[in-house]
Amino acid sequence: MPVIDYIADFADELTAIRRDIHEHPELGFEEVRTSAIVAQKLTEWGITITTGLGKTGVVGVLDGTRPGRTIGLRADMDALPIHEETNLPYASKTPGVMHACGHDGHTTMLLGAAKYLATHRDFAGRVVFIFQPAEEGLGGARAMIADGLFEKFPCDELYGMHNSPMDPMGVAGLRKGPAMAGSDFFDITIKGRGSHGARPEDSIDPVVIASAMVTQMQSIVARNVTPTQPAVLSVTKIHGGDAYNVVPETVTLGGTIRFFDADTGALISQRIRDLCAGMAQSYGCDIHVDLRNTFDVLMNDDTLADHLLAAAQSVIGDGATLRDELIMGSEDFADMLRVVPGAYLHIGHDGDVPVHNPGFVLDDKLLPLGASIFANLVQARGEAA
DSSP: OOOOHHHHHTHHHHHHHHHHHHHSOOOTTOOHHHHHHHHHHHHHTTOEEEEEETTTEEEEEEEOSEEEEEEEEEEEOOOBSOOOOOOOTTOOSSTTOBOOSOHHHHHHHHHHHHHHHHHOOOSEEEEEEEEEOOOSSSOHHHHHHHTTHHHHSOOSEEEEEEEETTSOTTOEEEOSEEEEOEEEEEEEEEEOBOEETTOGGGOBOHHHHHHHHHHHHHHHHHHHSOTTSOEEEEEEEEEEOSOTTEEOSEEEEEEEEEESSHHHHHHHHHHHHHHHHHHHHHHTOEEEEEEEEEEOOEEEOHHHHHHHHHHHHHHHGGGEEEOOOOBOSOOTHHHHHTTSOEEEEEEEOOOSSOTTSTTOOOOTTHHHHHHHHHHHHHHHHHHTO
């Protein structure tokens, strides 16, 4: 694979940066140490930085030697509330927090591209390096946008990439148009009436109501959504009760809706509200529903997808391809792509454990590949201006 020679020469440095970030993971909007590392490295390489966008976001700006397009490159920095179980020598030192999605790798790949471009400025245009906090459902992209990201740093095109552990090293792909699902998150609170566990007749049992609700909610996609529209509704958490002999007063449950069509998402949300209202009346309890949009549908621009794919092919060859597969996972880079056109690539690295798993391991050989793809993209788009 033709990794840029200069980047290959400092691959060990990239590995050290990535493992250091991995060892000290930080949750969304808490990436103080990580953003400080990013800011320090960019400054060392002569890249102008701005900190504090979206609370802990960092933006670097680098001009080439002649006029051209402004290309935005984005990486996410946050970790997940997962306790690491890899037993790696550089495993997380923070209990209950882990880079289980590879954002430490994404950050490092973009740093690698930044170092190369800072020392090889013979490209046209400007590069805006966007290091984003809080991608994992906390709205980091929206926070940076609200802080004036694209007013302060206008971009003509915008690109990002994500590791894909279940694909082999040297395999990458993207889909034109809608590529990753939009998502709403929900929390539902059921307030019944508590009682002694021996006298359930004195209760309005929220555990029974919640159990029925989980079952009934599974019929929404199966019986209300058009079968040709991909959609997922998952209840992912349920909490209630503290003792064996007490019927609790309250149960809470939460989860996510995934969709590629806004009307489908709205339909599912309304059916959840209707179902909760009906069950509250039927059981004589109070049910509160909090439904909120968290991710937009990620839309890859057709033409810019071709440019990103070409940059990937320049590094990994025919392993980079267009795909038809819709990904039901969500990505808040979608919010940025609603403002600036661009594209998003998934690139493999020979893993055998999926992301968001306590045993997830990112292969460091991916780092110079990703950095080279970003660097080649900037140089190619500048020449095409």
